[in-house]
Amino acid sequence: QVQLQESGPGLVKASETLSLTCTVSGGSMSSYFWSWIRQPPGKGLEWIGDIYYSGSTRYNPSLKSRVTISIDRSKNQFSLNLSSVTAADTAMYYCARDPRDYSSGLYGVDYWGQGTLVTVSS
Amino acid sequence: EIVLTQSPGTLSLSPGERATLSCRASQGVSSTYLAWYQQKPGQAPRLLIYGTSSRATGIPDRFSGSGSGTDFTLTISRLEPDDFAVYYCQQCANSFTFGGGTKVEIK
Numbered sequence: 001q002v003q004l005q006e007s008g009p010g011l012v013k014a015s016e017t018l019s020l021t022c023t024v025s026g027g028s029m030s031s032y033f034w035s036w037i038r039q040p041p042g043k044g045l046e047w048i049g050d051i052y053y054s055g056s057t058r059y060n061p062s063l064k065s066r067v068t069i070s071i072d073r074s075k076n077q078f079s080l081n082l083s084s085v086t087a088a089d090t091a092m093y094y095c096a097r098d099p100r101d102y103s104s105g106l107y108g109v110d111y112w113g114q115g116t117l118v119t120v121s122s
Numbered sequence: 123e124i125v126l127t128q129s130p131g132t133l134s135l136s137p138g139e140r141a142t143l144s145c146r147a148s149q150g151v152s153s154t155y156l157a158w159y160q161q162k163p164g165q166a167p168r169l170l171i172y173g174t175s176s177r178a179t180g181i182p183d184r185f186s187g188s189g190s191g192t193d194f195t196l197t198i199s200r201l202e203p204d205d206f207a208v209y210y211c212q213q214c215a216n217s218f219t220f221g222g223g224t225k226v227e228i229k
Binding site: 035044045046047050058060061094098100105106107108109110112113114115 | 171214
């Protein structure tokens, strides 16, 4: 059973960089897209970006200038850096797996981490 | 960017009733790239439907999806107590976006 676990500081100061890591266990990282998705308290879901096993990335245009996603295959981890944070970046941050599998037609996030709440303080 | 608009915002129904949730896209979305999720309080979302109408592993058949182009629907044939939650549609045909969600609450 694939499991994803987010880790990182729960409190970040405004203007600093939010850094989170997702550790994947119970399965291979190859041939999948690995995503970061966030949810402000009481609000809906927002896709931040993703990274393919090869290292290619895609970002939400509204966040692109501040986001970097990277992958460490040797550790079965991928990471999120979000710079110059403000209170608007306070949210539950989820890491997730997206098969985007042409042969099965499975385009959707099939595994999610439990989420980690990040609060931006002034 | 493709904007997904979900309606209604809140659906008040009783157990046993049928729920019909709508997701409208600002431009056409290939049916391959439309998915639905369920989220309960304090939990991560769960994939229900992918490819517009395919149920994810372990999803009961009272959940069904349909639609094409810009209009998609999630139907829950007979609501069970465990189905009261928030539902999101999502597309990945052009970048990746979620709808704003529909809350299904107990009437």
